[in-house]
Amino acid sequence: MTKYFTEEGSVEAVNARMRGEVEPRLKEIMACLVKHLHEFAKETELTQEEWDIGIEFLTKTGQICSEERQEYILLSDVLGFSMLVDAINNRRPAGATENTVFGPFHVADAPIREMGECISLDGKGELCLYEGRVVDLHGEPIKGACVDAWSDNAEGFYDVQQPDIQPKWNNRGRFITGADGVYKFVGIKPVSYPIPDDGPVGKMLGQIGRHPYRPAHMHFMVTAPNFQTIVTHTFVGDDEYINDDTVFGVKETLVAPFEHIKDETEWRCPFDFVMVEKKD
Numbered sequence: 479m480t481k482y483f484t485e486e487g488s489v490e491a492v493n494a495r496m497r498g499e500v501e502p503r504l505k506e507i508m509a510c511l512v513k514h515l516h517e518f519a520k521e522t523e524l525t526q527e528e529w530d531i532g533i534e535f536l537t538k539t540g541q542i543c544s545e546e547r548q549e550y551i552l553l554s555d556v557l558g559f560s561m562l563v564d565a566i567n568n569r570r571p572a573g574a575t576e577n578t579v580f581g582p583f584h585v586a587d588a589p590i591r592e593m594g595e596c597i598s599l600d601g602k603g604e605l606c607l608y609e610g611r612v613v614d615l616h617g618e619p620i621k622g623a624c625v626d627a628w629s630d631n632a633e634g635f636y637d638v639q640q641p642d643i644q645p646k647w648n649n650r651g652r653f654i655t656g657a658d659g660v661y662k663f664v665g666i667k668p669v670s671y672p673i674p675d676d677g678p679v680g681k682m683l684g685q686i687g688r689h690p691y692r693p694a695h696m697h698f699m700v701t702a703p704n705f706q707t708i709v710t711h712t713f714v715g716d717d718e719y720i721n722d723d724t725v726f727g728v729k730e731t732l733v734a735p736f737e738h739i740k741d742e743t744e745w746r747c748p749f750d751f752v753m754v755e756k757k758d
Contacts, residue, residue, distance in 0.1 A: 485520075488516050489512055489513050489516050489517075492512045492516070493508075493509045493512055493513070496508065496509070535678050535682070538677070538678045539553060539677070539678045539679065542677045542678065546638060546639075547582070547674065548582050549674075549677050549678065549679055551582045552582070552673055552674065552677075552679045553679050555579055555581075555673070555724075555725035555726075556673070556679060556682075556683060556688070556690075556724055556725055558725075558726045560579045560580075560725065561578070561579055561725070561726045561727060564577050564578065564579060564580075564709075565577075568706075570706070570754050571615065571754065573615055573752055574615060574752050574753070574754045575700075575708050575710060575731070575732075575750075575751050575752045575753070576710065576729050576731050576732060577708060577709050577710055578709070578710050578711050578727040578728075578729060578732060579725050579726075579727045580709050581697065581725075583628070583636040583638055583639070583697075584626075584628060584697065584699065585628070585638060585647075585650065588626060588628065588647060588650040588651055588652050589647055589650070589651055589652065590651075590652045590653070590654060591651040591652065591653060591663065593653055593656075593660070593661065593662050593663070594662045594663060594664070595651065595653075595663055595664070596663070596664040596665070597627065597647075597648075597649050597650055597651040597663055597664070597665050598631075598648070598649055598664070598665055598666045599644075599645040599647065599648045599649070600631055600632075600644055600645055600648050602631055602632040602633065602666070603631060603632030603666030603667065603669075604632075604666060604667045604744040604745060605664055605665075605666060605667075605743040605744050605745070606664065606665055606666055606667040606736065606743055606744065606745035606746065606747055607662070607663075607664055607739075607743045607745070607746045607747070608627065608661075608662070608663055608664070608665055608696065608712075608747050608749070609660070609661065609662040609663075609746070609747075609748055610660070610661060610748050610749045610750040610751065611655075611658070611659040611660050611661070611750045611751075612625065612655050612659045612661060612700060612702065612750070612751045612753065613659055613750060613751070613752055613753070614705070614752070614753055614754075614755065615752060615753075615754060615755075618659075619655070619657065619658050619659025619660075620655060620659050620702050620705065620753060621655060621656060621657045621659065622654060622655065622702060622703065623654070623655045623659065623661075623700055623701065623702035623705075623751075623753070624652055624653070624654055624655075624700070624701045624702070625652065625653045625654075625655065625661040625698060625700050625751070626651075626652045626698065626699040626700070626701070627650070627651055627652075627653070627663065627665065627696060627697065627698055628649060628650040628651075628696075628697045629649045629665055629666065629668045629695070629696045629697060630649065630668055630669065630671050631644060631648060631649055631666070632666055632669060633669075634669050634670070634671030634672070635671070636649075637649065637650065649665060649666065651663060664743055665696065667694070667714065667736060667744065667745045667747075668694040668695055668696055668714065669694050670691055670692060670693050670694045670717050670718065670719050671691065671692060672689075672690040672691050672692070672724075673690045673691075673692060673724060673725070674690075675690040683724070688724065689719075689722070689724060690724050691719045691722075691723075691724055692719065692723055692724060692725060692727070693713055693714065693717035693718075693719040693720045693722075693723050693728060694713065694714040694717045695711035695712060695713045695714065695727075696711060696712050696747070697710075697711055698710050698711065698712065698751070700751045700753065702753060704755060704756055705753040705754065705755055705756060706753065706754045706755070706756055708751055708753060710732060710751075711727060711732055712732060712733075712734035712747060712749050713728055713732055713733045713734060714734075714736050715733040715734070715735070715736070716736075720733065734747050734748075734749045735747065735748060735749075
């Protein structure tokens with residue numbers, strides 16, 4: 479055991495303090511965190527002034543958090559950390575629908591709507607028909623899958639960001655598949671929008687020359703008994719930010735076709751969700 483703290487032996491000195499019956503996984507995570515945090519300070523030769531700025535940044539990030547806003551999720555997102563953790567925890571075989579970042583604007587228990595119903599309640603935006611099937615890796619339809627969908631409105635805001643302006647549950651709904659695995663609903667063709675950039679995370683992005691925009695996308699969470707949950711988006715491929723998503727959420731397989739049509743809706747977006755069975 480290291481008796482005294484030194485620059486060279488800092489990691490060993492701190493980690494040696496964990497004694498007794500520490501839960502093994504907690505011990506592993508904390509030891510690794512200390513190791514990389516100390517290595518970061520040593521590699522950059524961090525100054526006291528710089529660390530004070532870091533502490534101030536973290537403090538302000540916590541202070542701006544509320545029930546409606548989670549600035550730490552934004553921080554995790556823009557650093558690519560949310561996508562990395564998601565990728566590690568959702569490795570799937572080829573052909574399965576890929577996950578992407580969950581985002582801070584999901585609301586649980588959205589209304590269960592009739593298949594084909596419109597979820598756009600404010601009458602704004604270009605209507606888009608979303609349709610496809612929920613299937614397994616063999617292409618067999620999955621009955622009883624819940625397709626939970628949500629998006630911003632035509633002005634780039636989610637309903638929870640504008641509770642006094644947008645109708646409750648605007649651009650949100652859940653749809654339950656039948657024996658054919660088909661889902662179908664009408665929403666709007668989504669638009670790109672900035673993440674909230676009036677706080678410390680937005681200020682940080684500006685200081686390092688980055689924009690706060692996400693490319694246009696529809697959110698989905700697909701669940702079914704005995705299958706892994708899918709949390710994903712379908713992206714509009716010609717969006718100006720498709721190759722520069724501020725939260726790194728775009729994956730090639732999630733760029734969906736948005737076909738311009740002349741029918742009851744302006745657009746059509748066909749996309750199948752391929753689910754993976756849970757392991758025993």
